[in-house]
Amino acid sequence: MTEEWPEQLAVRIAHCYYNLGMTQQQIATEIGIGRARVIKLLNEARKRGLVSVQINSPLLENVELADALTQRWGLLSAEVCLSHARDEHQLASQIGAVAGNAVLSLLKDDMTIGLGWGITLKEMVSQLKSYPLNNVSVISLLGSLTRRSTIARFEATTALAAKLNAECLYLPAPIICDSEQTRELLMTQAMFQDIHQRALNADIAIVSTGGLDSSTIREVAMVDENEYRSVVKQGAIGNFLGYFIDGNATLVDHPVNSRVIGISGGVFKKIPRRVMVSGGHSKVKALAAILEQGLVTDIVTDVATARELLAGP
Amino acid sequence: MTEEWPEQLAVRIAHCYYNLGMTQQQIATEIGIGRARVIKLLNEARKRGLVSVQINSPLLENVELADALTQRWGLLSAEVCLSHARDEHQLASQIGAVAGNAVLSLLKDDMTIGLGWGITLKEMVSQLKSYPLNNVSVISLLGSLTRRSTIARFEATTALAAKLNAECLYLPAPIICDSEQTRELLMTQAMFQDIHQRALNADIAIVSTGGLDSSTIREVAMVDENEYRSVVKQGAIGNFLGYFIDGNATLVDHPVNSRVIGISGGVFKKIPRRVMVSGGHSKVKALAAILEQGLVTDIVTDVATARELLAGP
DNA sequence: TTGTTGAAAAAACATTTGTTCAACCCTGTA
DNA sequence: TACAGGGTTGAACAAATGTTTTTTCAACAA
Numbered sequence: 001m002t003e004e005w006p007e008q009l010a011v012r013i014a015h016c017y018y019n020l021g022m023t024q025q026q027i028a029t030e031i032g033i034g035r036a037r038v039i040k041l042l043n044e045a046r047k048r049g050l051v052s053v054q055i056n057s058p059l060l061e062n063v064e065l066a067d068a069l070t071q072r073w074g075l076l077s078a079e080v081c082l083s084h085a086r087d088e089h090q091l092a093s094q095i096g097a098v099a100g101n102a103v104l105s106l107l108k109d110d111m112t113i114g115l116g117w118g119i120t121l122k123e124m125v126s127q128l129k130s131y132p133l134n135n136v137s138v139i140s141l142l143g144s145l146t147r148r149s150t151i152a153r154f155e156a157t158t159a160l161a162a163k164l165n166a167e168c169l170y171l172p173a174p175i176i177c178d179s180e181q182t183r184e185l186l187m188t189q190a191m192f193q194d195i196h197q198r199a200l201n202a203d204i205a206i207v208s209t210g211g212l213d214s215s216t217i218r219e220v221a222m223v224d225e226n227e228y229r230s231v232v233k234q235g236a237i238g239n240f241l242g243y244f245i246d247g248n249a250t251l252v253d254h255p256v257n258s259r260v261i262g263i264s265g266g267v268f269k270k271i272p273r274r275v276m277v278s279g280g281h282s283k284v285k286a287l288a289a290i291l292e293q294g295l296v297t298d299i300v301t302d303v304a305t306a307r308e309l310l311a312g313p
Numbered sequence: 314m315t316e317e318w319p320e321q322l323a324v325r326i327a328h329c330y331y332n333l334g335m336t337q338q339q340i341a342t343e344i345g346i347g348r349a350r351v352i353k354l355l356n357e358a359r360k361r362g363l364v365s366v367q368i369n370s371p372l373l374e375n376v377e378l379a380d381a382l383t384q385r386w387g388l389l390s391a392e393v394c395l396s397h398a399r400d401e402h403q404l405a406s407q408i409g410a411v412a413g414n415a416v417l418s419l420l421k422d423d424m425t426i427g428l429g430w431g432i433t434l435k436e437m438v439s440q441l442k443s444y445p446l447n448n449v450s451v452i453s454l455l456g457s458l459t460r461r462s463t464i465a466r467f468e469a470t471t472a473l474a475a476k477l478n479a480e481c482l483y484l485p486a487p488i489i490c491d492s493e494q495t496r497e498l499l500m501t502q503a504m505f506q507d508i509h510q511r512a513l514n515a516d517i518a519i520v521s522t523g524g525l526d527s528s529t530i531r532e533v534a535m536v537d538e539n540e541y542r543s544v545v546k547q548g549a550i551g552n553f554l555g556y557f558i559d560g561n562a563t564l565v566d567h568p569v570n571s572r573v574i575g576i577s578g579g580v581f582k583k584i585p586r587r588v589m590v591s592g593g594h595s596k597v598k599a600l601a602a603i604l605e606q607g608l609v610t611d612i613v614t615d616v617a618t619a620r621e622l623l624a625g626p
Numbered sequence: 627t628t629g630t631t632g633a634a635a636a637a638a639c640a641t642t643t644g645t646t647c648a649a650c651c652c653t654g655t656a
Numbered sequence: 657t658a659c660a661g662g663g664t665t666g667a668a669c670a671a672a673t674g675t676t677t678t679t680t681c682a683a684c685a686a
Contacts, residue, residue: 008394011372015380018366023642032418034665039644053331053366059324067328081321105345336672347635352674 010041014051017042065306069299072310073291076298083302088280091302096123099277099300106204106273109134114141114199115157116207116241120277125156128163136166139199142242143173143261169195175242176223177259186261200263204273209290210239211282223256231256238286241268249289265295273297279305323354327364330355378619382612385623386604389611396615401593402432404615409436412590412613419517419586422447427454427512428470429520429554433590438469441476449479452512455555456486456574482508488555489536490572499574512576517586522603523552524595536569544569551599554581562602578608586610592618
């Protein structure tokens with residue numbers, strides 16, 4: 001190949017085009033060559049790195065990490081926000097703000113929305129602007145009650161329904177029952193069956209995850225210290241949809257998991273769009289497992305968490 | 314003004330556009346905004362320096378200097394080449410190569426070309442590819458003979474005429490005559506008058522300049538050391554069109570200038586296109602003066618010379 | 627409430643950019 | 657001399673980009 005690259009000419013053209021803002025036609029006629037050649041040299045110049053465009057912003061990493069997340073786990077979308085929070089609560093607030101906008105764009109009339117549990121989702125909903133829709137239902141995917149209060153501090157279903165002008169269906173049951181028997185009893189009730197079924201037919205699910213280091217899980221879950229330690233010993237690394245999961249995102253073989261009012265990962269996957277809203281160091285292991293199993297289709301998280309996730313195990 | 318600049322959005326768009334190569338329409342629909350907004354943010358981003366394009370080449374300076382030259386002295390065009398030459402001869406060769414191409418694009422059929430004098434022009438012509446034109450005349454603007462040889466080493470007229478398939482008219486006279494009387498005698502000859510007149514009606518002139526430090530001028534000019542020193546003392550800083558000029562590009566008041574076979578700057582300016590082809594430290598002062606007086610409309614030089622010129626006095 | 631303002635979407639339009647293809651000009655080669 | 661191959665031009669076309677106008681909608685002040 002008789003490669004002879006007229007760099008001086010290319011530089012001149014690039015200068016005229018990018019620095020002086022001339023049009024390609026102007027450049028061609030001024031230099032006295034064909035416009036086609038101007039285009040060719042301009043493309044060559046970019047390919048050879050003679051001209052390079054730079055994006056000067058710390059926020060670029062957010063986008064790049066989001067891209068990497070979608071690539072790595074085949075997601076439909078990812079949003080990554082900065083992690084400038086001082087504590088987990090503030091982080092949840094920031095992730096929630098971003099997640100709100102991301103989720104809104106997915107919502108349409110006549111949808112059924114399955115909603116999970118957690119402080120991040122609560123924050124998300126509280127910052128959501130009013131966005132009335134028609135014929136929308138918001139359904140709890142999990143029980144909603146905790147030991148301490150009738151309506152959980154982390155329950156977001158009713159608030160979301162209010163913002164969307166939607167019907168609100170939640171399960172008047174604890175997240176984790178006292179006993180397996182109680183769970184069985186509750187689950188056989190007609191209303192429960194109905195709500196549960198409708199949850200499975202949801203168009204979109206918005207969920208979060210709890211790490212085991214996180215204080216919220218102990219505060220909310222109806223498990224005592226002994227049981228907690230025992231389930232951890234059994235391999236639990238986090239909590240998803242109320243269940244304690246291990247590094248493969250499968251349920252830990254432990255009695256506490258048979259007292260959970262929730263749906264299994266298998267049927268959860270039938271929901272077409274499943275958005276994970278979560279961030280923080282304590283949740284990385286669980287998030288990684290959930291992503292690896294393809295349990296979610298979208299994610300909203302923060303830079304630090306995204307970096308950890310992509311760094312791998 | 315309620316300035317609120319959505320940097321994260323702009324970064325995302327810029328990333329999609331410049332790094333991922335997506336089309337603006339794709340970006341708009343993917344993000345769920347109007348295409349007009351994508352364009353607006355993209356422009357804003359460039360204005361704010363969020364995205365910057367860089368041209369990575371040492372040759373960029375050539376173009377920038379050329380721009381600066383045209384700006385500074387209101388030229389029609391400028392070409393600046395690298396100054397990697399080891400000696401003045403090599404520099405002349407490189408400038409000549411560039412000048413050749415630059416000049417070719419200015420030449421058309423039926424033109425009359427006035428040609429100056431000097432090693433740079435000689436180099437230019439010798440590297441010129443054959444480019445036959447119709448009804449073209451090449452005319453010396455100066456005498457062509459030197460003390461040492463009948464046909465000067467720096468005479469380029471005949472060679473240029475050959476390349477262009479043009480009629481060649483040169484003045485069979487020394488650049489500088491023995492005496493004012495000789496000059497008068499020669500100038501009154503009909504043929505001289507004729508050629509001289511045609512030179513003044515040239516469509517384009519291609520000229521160079523000599524600095525006083527340059528060895529070529531002493532070698533070629535028919536002046537002895539005494540005269541040389543005396544003209545320098547009189548304020549000469551260089552040689553243009555055969556004449557010794559001062560810092561204002563006006564003729565030095567010295568007898569040697571009345572023995573020159575050439576044309577004055579005033580009538581030279583009647584030629585519509587006047588291309589200066591010259592470079593080298595020794596010629597900077599003369600070049601600056603010539604440019605300042607608007608004696609030329611175009612210039613071809615090298616980076617170092619251009620820098621010196623623009624740095625000012 | 628009513629009106630006003632500003633931001634953005636939507637649509638129509640003008641311009642620029644990218645692509646393709648035939649014709650041409652070199653240059654090297656048989 | 658004839659001929660193939662690479663590269664350029666010029667023209668026609670398709671696609672993308674930039675601009676303008678109109679409309680909508682939400683925020684805000686009277």
